[in-house]
Each structure stands twice: as structure tokens, then as C-alpha cells.
Amino acid sequence: MTSSVTARDWDAQTELTPAQTVGPYLGIGLPWPDGPFVIDEGTPGGIWLRGRVTDGAGDPVPDGLIETWQADPQGRFDHPDDPRGPVAGFRGFGRCPTDETGGYAIYTHKPGPVPGPGGHVQAPHVDVSVFARGLLHRVVTRIYFPDEVEANAADPVLAGVPDARRGTLIAIAEPDGYRFDIRLQGEHETVFFAV
């Protein structure tokens, strides 16, 4: 009976639960039908964020998942911990499995600038989590926008990234949005963050 647990054990341990990979079959469990649509398809002012996820050999990662988290166009979050008060109605969250070419696509609003450390303003950005077979823990990156040159130059997070690698965080403009490719390893490896 020593391996059974009782209600007395409720508060027994507070050590972190370690991460494990999503494995190759995340596709049955994680995608939502409306996952890629942070805003309804066709919403005026919406943009597509598209890209490909590739590995250290340059091959596509066809069994991955991208999640995005971002502020609304005014730089606000629908979340109780936004000290300016939550702004209801903008989900802010996107989720898209990668296809056989490693591709993903998220339809959303471009975010506004967000308050940052030490009174600095952060340039518009989207936080990204990447999950895949072979990733034992998610990896995290950020999408910045090419048409925010001044704001990017003043961004405190970009400033902490080595010059030579900063470009991996800047999306490329496309007619209906932006392209942001994610290179997990190797030449032009995307900058990933410890959060």
C-alpha cells in the first residue's frame, strides 16, 4: 500500500514538473479547428503570419506546432494581470500545426507597442512557442516587424540579442502579412529565448 496516495499528500511536493516532448502524434491532441484564427477570418485589418519550420539539415519539420501570444493593436492584453486592466475580446492566442512542408499560418492583428522593462517601450512583437517531436521542451522566440525600424532599434529585448543574429527575429513583409521562418538549428539559426 505504500505506493498509494491519500488526501493528506495534497501539498506534499512543490518541485517543478519536468517537460517532455509532444512526440510525433501531437496532431491528434493539440490542434483546435479555430486555432490559426486569433481573429475571425476576413476581419478587416487582419494579417497572416506565415512561415516554415526547418531543422539543422534544412529539412522541414512536418510534425510540429506553433503557438503565438500577443497584445492587441493597442498593446493591451485580455488578462487579469495586465495592470492597466484587461481588455476583453481579443484572444491573443494562435495555434497551428505544421504541414508536410513545415509550414504554418496564423491570422491575427498586428500587435501594438507594449510597456517594457525600466520604462522602455517594446516594439510590436509576438511571442512564439515551438513544439515538435525531438524538442524535449518548447523553444520560445519572438516575431518582430520589418516596418517598425525605429521601434525595433529602441526595443530592450532586441538590444539584448547579438547583432549578427538579430535579423532572425524580424519578419519579412508579404502582400497580406508577414513571413517568419523558424530555423531550429544551423545556419541562420533563429534566436531562442530562456523565459
Next chain:
Amino acid sequence: MPEPSPVPAGRPDRLLLPSYRRDDAAAHPPLLSPGYKSTVLRAPAQPLVLLPQTLTEITGPVLGEGRVTDADADLTHGSDGEAQGQRIVVHGQVRDSDGRPVPHTLVEVWQANAGGRYLHKLDQHDVPLDPHFTGVGRAMTDSLGRYRFVTIKPGAYPWRNHFNAWRPAHIHFSLFGRAFTQRLVTQMYFPDDPLFAYDPVLNSIPDPAARQRLISSFDLENTVEEWALGFRFDIVLRGRDATPMEEQS
């Protein structure tokens, strides 16, 4: 009431934000774990850059309310019938590392069927699919951070990572917590599995005590007479500092 002013409003340097403790380096498996071959070309080679916890990271998606039904927590009732295999109750409490429950947060699970096969086109393991088992469940934690699923004990399955490689039986878990910093995807294992010693995924976690935290406990109190065995799997997400901090770099 005036409309909210666009950001930056007022004094952004005075925003009081919670901060989340950084994980110990040893808390999670290293991304490069060559025993698990898929990590070799997928683990980033460059060091991670430390990201300050800003408003973007201390907030996060608050999902699930209104899109998860009670039926989503019962994986044993597929279309027109009951799933085959050993019925189990899997439950636990989601807390942060300060011991605080994480209430009303989405928990997603997916798993193989009793024979060890996923309902996925790429899984061609030579055992039958179960027409009444999709292997996908969702639940919200209650006000005390508790969740509960009814499912089928998944089978072990071969995975070609190395000769005669078999994954120990496991259930995949996905959690959001309340902040981007707390996002966690992990796997729950079952007690006393003889495959533990041979599994490079579980053993990618360097600390044996941390590995142990992924192994559920047999739970007689939540075993239902003449119906299902109970297993308990508590999950701990990173904790917040006790008092809000003025945001600084």
C-alpha cells in the same frame, strides 16, 4: 469615463507586475539529448538568450471556459460504444511551485489506445485501432486546481529510436497555467513500468528525483469499486514571487 489611452499610457515604468521564478537549469531535460535521436537535428545549437519577463510573458492565453464540456474528460465513450482496455481514472492537482493551486486552467491530454497505437495516420503499429477510442481529452481545473479524466490505460509501443525500442505507457499532458511563462507540455507515466530504464525520453531528465515526478501513483482512494483503477498525477508549474515587483530590466 475617458477612453483608455493608447500604450504607452501614463507611466509604464511604474507598472506593477508579478514575476515568475526562473526554472533551475536541471528542472527540464536538455534540448540536446542524443539518446533520443530526433533531438540531434532539432535542438538549437546556440545558447538561449535570457528574455526579461515583460507584460507579454506574465500574461498568457486564458482558454477553455465555454469550449470544454464535461464529456471531454471521459475518453472511454467513443461513437456508439465503449473503448476497449483497462478503464482508469487519472486525476491530480495543478499547483505552482509556491504551492498555490492553479484554478480554471485548461488541461489537454492525448494518448495511444490499449494496444499502444495512436489514432494518427503516421502510426502504423501492427495492433488494431479501437473505433470507440480517439485518445483525446480536455478538462478545466476546478477552483482548487484539480482535474480528472476517465480513460483507458495506454499500451507500450515500439518507436524505432534504437533496436527494440519501446516507449513506456504514457499520457501526454498540455497545460497553460495563467502566464506564457508557465506553459508546459509533459508526459505522465505509470508506476513500476519495466521500460523506464530503457527509455531515452524519460531518462533525458538528468535528475532521478525529477524523473520520478512524472510517474503517477496508484490511488486506491480514487479507485472505483468494480469499475476503474485510480492514478494520481500532480503537476507543478513555476511559481510567482510572493509580492509584485516593479518592472525593471
